[in-house]
Amino acid sequence: MSEVIAEIRKVSKIYKNGDTETIALAPSTLSFKTHELTIILGPSGSGKTTLLSLLGCVIYPSEGQVVINGEDVTNVSQKKLASIRLNNIGFVFQGFNLIEPLTALENVMSPLILKGISGKKASEMSKKALTQVEMEDRKNHLPKMLSGGQKQRVAIARALVTDPPILLCDEPTASIDSKNAHKIMLELKELSLLGKAVLIVTHDTRLCKYADRIIYLSEGKTSETPFKENEYEL
Ligand SMILES: Nc1ncnc2c1ncn2[C@@H]1O[C@H](COP(=O)(O)OP(=O)(O)OP(=O)(O)O)[C@@H](O)[C@H]1O
Ligand SMILES: [Mg+2]
Known part of the structure; x- marks a missing residue:
């Protein structure tokens, strides 16, 4: 059963x-609902990262309300916002967002350590997450020893290791060839089928075929087209 997990109500952001x-x-x-993969499309500067940052509890809105997992986060303190983020949100950013001196496994463990989970338990959970994205055999590699697609899969493992209901991805397939992009999209699709709300920001219209829902952004204004069946080959 899908349920609403993140909402923005009359939200604006003015810099x-x-x-x-x-x-x-x-x-x-x-x-945005669980079990749903949403693609947010729009040209550079249209507000995509701003929308993702509002939903990800990274920035406060100028007006309106942001509700995450039933909780109004609009007026909460920075500290509370960080804890809501840690419990509800997994982020996957465009390439190069792994911590360079840490191995793949240590990168995936980092949000668990932040949550106060012991090293042994965090290591076990992180190995499972790496297995989920078929990266367990690279767990001791440093980011510089991994390809772009592999780095991105480690980033997905890090985002899902805390089992957050919401997964936010900013250009997850940028600078990755189409075969690896397909693999990443299938992994993200699988996570939405398992129950997560997956939101993906992109310029790439080829990703639309994986979406349950497409939201367009143009100069800060959102619009939406009706539901379209998935067309990709499994
Ligand atoms: N911290 C900031 N201070 C001032 N202006 C900002 C700030 N962050 C974003 N902007 C402006 O807000 C608008 C939307 O930016 P945003 O980063 O959301 O766009 P985007 O759609 O993600 O673009 P891109 O595809 O290039 O990443 C842009 O005009 C940008 O210059
Ligand atoms: Mg952006």
Whole structure:
């Protein structure tokens, strides 16, 4: 059964720099469900990362309410926001977001250590997450020894090791060839079928075939097309 896990209600984000104001997100109301893979498409500067950062409890809205897993996070303290983020959100960013001096396994363990889980337990859980993305045989590799696609799969393992209900991905297939991009998209699709709300920001319209839902962003304004069946080959 799918349920609403993240919502923005009349949310806007305005950046002020001296006299200039940038409306990164115009007032928008959207809700996201578990078991759903949403693609957010839009040109550079249209507000995609801003929308993801609002849902990911990284920034506060200028107006409106952000509700994550039933909790209104709009007016909570930085500390509380960080704890909501740790318990509900997994982030996958564009390439190169692994910590370079740490091995693949240590990278995946890092959010668990932040949560106060013991090293032994964190290591066990992280090995399982690496197995899920078929990277267990590379667990002792440093990021620099991994290909772009492999790094991204380690990043997915790190995002899902805490078992968050929401997975936010910013350009997860950028600078990755189409075969590896397909593999990553199938892994993300699988996670949505298992019950996570998966949101993917991209410029790449080829990813639309994996989506249950597509949201377009243009100059900070959101719009949506009706549901389309998945067309990819398993
Ligand atoms: N911290 C900030 N301060 C001021 N302006 C910002 C800030 N962050 C983003 N912006 C502006 O808000 C708008 C939306 O930016 P955002 O990063 O959300 O776009 P994007 O769709 O993710 O673009 P890209 O595809 O290039 O990553 C842009 O005009 C950008 O310059
Ligand atoms: Mg961006």
